[in-house]
Amino acid sequence: MPTAIEIFKHLPKKNCGECKYPTCLAFAMQLANNKAKLEDCPYLSDEGRAALAGSSAPPIRLVRVGGGENALEMGDETELYRHDKRFFHPTAFALRVADDLDSEGLEGRLAYARSLCFERVGQVLRMDAVEVECRSGDPERFASFVRTVAEAIEWPLMLRCGDPAVMSAAVEMVKDRRPLLHGASTANLKGMAALAKAAGCPLVVCAADLEELADLAASARQEGVEDLVLDPLATNLKELLERCTVIRRSAIRKTFRGLGYPIYLGIPEGRDGMLMASTAVMKYGSLLSFEGLPAANALPLMVLRQNIYTDPQVPIQVRPDLYPVNNPGPEAPLLFTTNFSLTYFTVLSDIEKSKVPVWLQVVDTEGLSVLTAYSAGKLTAGSVQAALEASGALQRSSKGVLVIPGMVARMSVKLNDATGLHIIVGPKESSGLPKFLRSLE
Amino acid sequence: MTKVPVPKEKWTGAIGELELGVPREKGGSREPVRLGGNQGAPFLSFEDATPRTVALAGLVADSLEDVPQPVRDAFGEDAGDPVRWARAWASRGADLVCLRLTSTNPEEGDASPESAAETVLAVLRAVPLPLIVYGSGHEEKDAKVLELVGERARGERLLLGHAEEGGYKSIAAAAMANGHAVIGFSNLDINLAKQIVILLTDFGVGKGDIVIDPLMAALGMGLEYSYSVNERIRLAALSGDGMLQVPMICDCSSSWKAREATDDIPQAGDTLERGVWWEATTALAALLSGADLLVLAHPEAMELARRAVKGLRGEA
């Protein structure tokens, strides 16, 4: 984003106030902070508008693949480090299928991609897209294979083929799904760009050398394709880390638009590939295409992505309230925990395992875990009492006992004073809850 | 050709260097391991030409209460004996051994400082690797244990863990009196990390004798906090904050406490393989956010961490 002074140079300098700001300079300052829109000045010249629209575009272009509720958005990142604000668009994961698969093989592979789906702290972790690769070199075969895939799965698609002549029938087949085309290199740029432009699809440009990559992107733009994605063709960890870092830093620190696009990375099979994928999640990868993703690797990778893309200011939380678990009646005991999602869902699943009916009071700790909240003074006898009162817990559970997390056994006396309830110290780890709850009955 | 601006940051600081272990010619008994010395963001060769070295320490405990089952299984009978366990790590290429004297915990075995010191000496005799030594985490007892350990292992330059804001004097004294280095622990907060270094140096510990441990939370257990705290610590050090220009240790072994690492979960694959990757992924996050020294529990996770370091250095 240009500075207020740079913006000011392009404004009409009438100070008429029609933009709702007293002067053009004041308006420029608001623009610089993204708090006003260019359209608010009716007197802006065409040249001024063109200059400013270009320079006020985000440093990394937002690119959309697919449509509707399955659309995948990537790019539009503004930070090098997540602690400076946050990372916005979680790295997307695609599984690759090739047109040498028979229909059974294809079905199996798509079912596998779908099966890599986990619920964690209230969110769904899953694969995002399918990449269809042409290995046959046969336009008809590829097109019909792409159609089969498109009919079988509603996810966003990527088409991978180096020859625009071979690719074109397939693109035609699914262009309303807005697939991502992979990809353009020096050898085929014109053909690929023409294809992408005609179909209105985003295009990946590929080069190991970043200057060449920027050149390719520039040529693609000249051919009329604006929605671009960069594949820096990394084959090992060092190339991946360094190329992604240079791309991200030059876009953000130097506002170098030549590389201001999301990053695509092909991930080879095997252990080194998995290390590359994890590195890419932390270091700026937007879209990873997996040749294979073993089940044992999928969960760690998806949890890493969830961790890294969490807003550093806001832990993942659940609504503080009284939750019935396993159909409790008035005789069921009352337990409390915090509203940090990780804590809540861990405790919840352990109570569910026990099959013992309980009332679970979730206390608002601003999304902190039990000990963190206790240390920060956000989990106190007073806050627990207030939560019980607000939810009407004592009208629901008439047993007169409150089971508390073992980690905060030291709250017992104060809790008893504040609530008048009989306090029972539960296990330190909620994994001890099934045994513990059954012994309570 | 389009010119791509090389987005090098202009750092003004560097991470201090520190050696653990003392070679024979200087009166010790082993090849030292060197930590720190970097002048740029982790593993960016265009910013810092000196290749980054990260030392990998294998976890050994002198009692098994806290040792996760898959880790015990990986070492078989060797896990019952710190000396054999340490040898197993040496033969698997660990750079250091991280010995936890958990047997001294007054609430468990309550082993004497004397017997703990014997264990440390036995491990020192058995393997040619430098040692990190922790007590059991019980503050008063650790003071006694580490004092005696420090004294007996004089001249071997151990890394003693750990000093906290609440109680650092006895361990700092044990390190200072006998030429050891010390770990300054803090709780996921850049200011607290700096605070413990200030406290230690005010007390008289040399800055070249301190390694910071900002608490590496495992994958799924707050990894994102650690990743960002580590990054901030590194960036502050490179930008000139002297009190943070010390090497960083990240203990990844707590990964096995995350239940998702090893629980039976439908579609999440083999539990052992997943557990290994859980620890390795934590290690990779530590590496990329600035760790100079990793503690690892499972040999396969160490193998992966080593591949990662090699790969990031461009050697694989």
Ligand code: B12
């Ligand atoms: C990640 C983390 C943070 C994150 C916050 C994460 C969050 N959203 O809560 C951050 C970086 C912000 C943080 C900050 C602090 N932290 Co902190 N943090 C941790 C860490 C690494 C993990 C916590 C976690 O997520 N645990 C996982 C959840 C699921 O655990 P849990 O909530 O306790 O739930 C378990 C049990 O309690 C039990 N349970 C839960 N509910 C119930 C209910 C019943 C009925 C029963 C029976 C059982 C039960 O079952 C659950 C699963 O086993 C721990 C160390 C560790 N490895 O545990 C330190 C830790 C909790 N933090 C600690 C401290 C001191 C702090 C700070 C005060 C330090 C500081 N930097 O100033 C601050 C305070 C925060 C503030 N706002 O001021 C200390 C607490 C010391 C103590 N013994 O009281 C710990 C233990 C670290 C340590 N070893 O010193 N922290």
Ligand code: SF4
């Ligand atoms: S409307 Fe345009 S010309 Fe008028 S004050 Fe605002 S910026 Fe200036």
